[in-house]
Amino acid sequence: MTEPIEPNFDWHWCWQQDQLYLLTSAGLQRTALTSSAVPSAADAFTLGQAEIYWQCLFALEPLHWPQQAVFSACVDAVAQLEFGLACAHKSFYLQSQHSRCHPQPFDLVELCGRNRALAIVLAADSSQCRLMLLSELDTLTGRVFHAGHSFSSLHDRLTPYHPPHTPLRKSA
Numbered sequence: 001m002t003e004p005i006e007p008n009f010d011w012h013w014c015w016q017q018d019q020l021y022l023l024t025s026a027g028l029q030r031t032a033l034t035s036s037a038v039p040s041a042a043d044a045f046t047l048g049q050a051e052i053y054w055q056c057l058f059a060l061e062p063l064h065w066p067q068q069a070v071f072s073a074c075v076d077a078v079a080q081l082e083f084g085l086a087c088a089h090k091s092f093y094l095q096s097q098h099s100r101c102h103p104q105p106f107d108l109v110e111l112c113g114r115n116r117a118l119a120i121v122l123a124a125d126s127s128q129c130r131l132m133l134l135s136e137l138d139t140l141t142g143r144v145f146h147a148g149h150s151f152s153s154l155h156d157r158l159t160p161y162h163p164p165h166t167p168l169r170k171s172a
Helices: 047-063 067-083
Strands: 011-014 019-024 027-030 108-112 116-124 128-133 150-154 158-160
Touching: 011 027, 019 067, 027 067, 047 067, 047 108, 047 116, 067 116, 067 128
Parallel strands: none
Antiparallel strands: 011 019, 019 027, 108 116, 108 158, 116 128, 128 150
């Protein structure tokens, strides 16, 4: 059984790649953030950031993703919440879902452009929320946003994500 990867060190800039990295027990973990998206310098991984990391980790459990994919998504979520600039509103890129979805932070939601994409809610208010994509989104205009990209959307563009039910195995 492999040891779980945990964030327990410091944030670092890799200026050659213009990316924010988190130094972990397993090495450097790249985030989706570049220097143009981060207004302040990053340093030690804080207790507050660890709390965000664990909330995200618990939210992603129903996906049954490989450990490294979950770790990457959690680190990206922490980086977006702690260091990312205010997100641009992108509802016009998405199909209206005519839903009455009012997601809370760390809820999983689906959104639809030309394809369906999965996202985690980073912050929410009464009419919109800040999302981070967990899968690639091809928008209605053909623009592609990759996993780790963060933006704001109106609630009516979102539907709650319900993981597929796995049939129970029969014992012999």
